Amino acid sequence: MHTRLLHNDPQGIATAAAILRAGGLVAFGTETVYGLGADAGNNTAVAAIYAAKGRPGINPLISHFASADAAFAQVAATPLARRLAERFWPGPLTMVLPRAAHCGISPIATAGLPTAAVRVPAGDATQALLAACGFPVVAPSANPSGRVSPSDAQHVLAGLDGRIDAVLDCGPCRVGVESTIIGLGGDAPVLLRPGGITLEALEDACGMTLALPARGNDVRPSAPGQLSSHYAPGLPVRLEATAVEPDEALLAFGPPLPGSGLAWNLSATGDLHEAAARLFAGLRFLDMEGHRRGLVRIAVQHVPEHGLGRAIRDRLIRAASPRA
Structure with missing residues (x-):
């Protein structure tokens, strides 16, 4: 497979959306890191992400949406979730919520869990791509599983060239670390992964202290980024x-x-x-x-x-x- 490098312009975005619509894999830059995108409702395309990355099937994916309304159509949104969306979306915050009865996100993407991880990312190119697709896009970091996340297009090609269809070059990522993940399906919100939104800002918005999970969950992670060994370079x-x-x-x-x-x-x-x-x-x-x-x-x-x-x-x- 030849991996195409697409420019961040209307033609490049339209080409990227067409590839995703056809079931292909496209890496694209967000404000956090580059994600490896696929149609969240296409089982074959989602499975291809796991294969391209060598990602364990137990590790769920985040679905990206163009708007909060589109995201909350797929999950059981709580009043707190809507309040957090008003404050932090578009932006580097992912919410893990119970799947709605009519949720169209592939169960492969949610690793068979009863919850789904949803986010509305920031960035003009990302928003334009999601709007052009018209469907949610799952997108873990665009790198071989467990290795260092990519913060520019060349990082993606260094790890996945020849294994994915295209990379939409959106320039360097502004935040540089993945989104913060908060679990909202239980009695109290839980910080599942620290990220681009600080714990202090989240607790201020929630009006309470957040519970913190035990570090590392290699048996049944409830969100991405919880495996004990992750983000690793070759050198110790x-x-x-x-x-x-x-x-x-x-x-x-x-x-x-x-x-x-x-x-x-x-x-x-x-x-x-x-x-x-x-x-x-x-x-x-x-x-x-x-x-x-x-x-x-x-x-x-x-x-x-x-x-x-x-x-x-x-x-x-x-x-x-x-x-x-």
Whole structure:
């Protein structure tokens, strides 16, 4: 299969929509990361996503919609869900809600769960593509399963060239980490995955403290991004480094550790928004260049656990987890 690179213009968007309508796979940029899209109601197309990524079938997918009304037509929306939609959609928030009786999302996409993960993404190109399709589009990150998420079109091609139909080049992603996922199907809302909307902002909107799930669910995840090992480069990752060894690359935050050779600074000024936007590109750079130089590990400096730092730390902890 030849993977086409489509321009972010009316012709490129129309071509991408036509491929999705025909049951093909198209990667496209959102405000978070690049997603690998398929028609959410097409069982064959959804199954092809799992095959292209090598993604475990137990790991559900997020369905993307052009509007909150379209999303809530597929799930049992609660008053809190509608309030969160008014505040955060379009944007990097995913809600997990019970499937509606007439839900048209493929059960393959929801991994057989009674819930569905829904989101209205931001970005002119993404919104134009969803509007052109006229149906929900499932879109996990456009990379081989478990590896570093893509934040530009070339990252997608590096991992999936020849395995998908096309990539719609929407430029670099603004947020740089995946959406926050909140579970709203139980008695109280639960933060299922930290992401582009901070826990602090969510709790303010909910008017309550959110329950936090146990880290890692490799048996029956209720949402994407919960597997223990995820977002991983080829080189092993060592967290909370206070010194860097000669055979290590350094992922820095703030003033870099002395003696570092190969390094990528998430943010020299300690800006967590900048750090989130540069995280996956940095891991990819250090992995590729570190392998070329014969290094054996990526050392990571401390990132604070507040605001977007919570999402950054979540990705780094999973990147450093033991791999199957």
